Amino acid sequence: MIASEAIVLRTYPFKEADLIVSFFTRDHGKLRGVANRARRPKGGFGSSLERLSQVQIHYTARENRDLVRIDHCDLQHSQFELSRVYTTGLALDVMAEISEHLLPMAEVNEKYFRLLARVLEYLRGAGESGVWRAVTYFEVWSVRLSGFLPEVRVGAESMGILEEILKHSVEQMPERDWTASTAKDLRRAMVRLIEDHIERRLLAAPMLEEMA
Secondary structure, three states: OEEEEEEEEEEEEEOOOEEEEEEEEOOOEEEEEEEOOOOOOOOOOOOOOOOOOEEEEEEEOOOOOOOEEEEEEEEEEOOHHHHOOHHHHHHHHHHHHHHHHHOOEOOOOHHHHHHHHHHHHHHHHHHHHHHHHHHHHHHHHHHHHOOOOOOOOOOHHHHHHHHHHHHOOOOOOOOOOOOHHHHHHHHHHHHHHHHOOOOOOOOOHHHHHHOO
16 A cells, blocks of 8 residues: 555546545656545545545555555645635636646656645635735646746736746745736736647636636
8 A cells, every 4th residue: 555645636426436536646646546435425535535635645556557546545634615715716626627637647746746735825824815826826837847838928017927936936935916917917828828738728717717
C-alpha cells in the first residue's frame, strides 16, 4: 500500500456504489483509482473525496492496471465552506477543471502541487474578496508550470501585472490591487491560452466571467 499527500480533482460514478477518483499526488503526479462503496452513506470516505479536498490518500497500485485501488483517505483540509458560496465554489470548479485537463498522468510536478495548495490556502482565508486574484494568479502559473506560456497580447498595464506575477515565487501571492478592467483583460487572455491546449472549452469559466 502507498500513502501520499494528494488533492482530489474530480470523481465519476462507477457501478452501483463506487467512484472513480482523479487525484493529484505530490510524489507520483496525477492518478486515477477506484474507491469501493464510496457512494454509500457508510462507505468510510465521508467528505474526503469532494473536489479539491486535501488528503493523505492510501492506495494500492496493481500491475498492468490503469486504475489503482483506493483503500482510504485521511482528510487534511476540506473546501466545504468555499463550496457553500457560489462565487468561491465556481473558483474551485475552474481550478479543478484546469488541473484535470493540463496535468498528464503519473508525471510528478511538485511546483504545481504547491501552487494548488497555496491558492486553496489563500482562498480559505480571503473568501469571496480574493476570488479574482486567486483565479487569475492560478491561471497564469498553471500554464507556466505546465511548460507553455507564449506571448500574451493584452494591454500594457495588464502585461506589466503579468510580468510582475512571474517574478514572484510560486509560494507567494501578489499583493497588488488590480482594477476590474485590467483583471478581466488578463483573465480572459489566460482562459483562451489554457483552452488552446486542452480538448474542450472550460465549463466553469464562462459562469465565473458573468459575475465580473
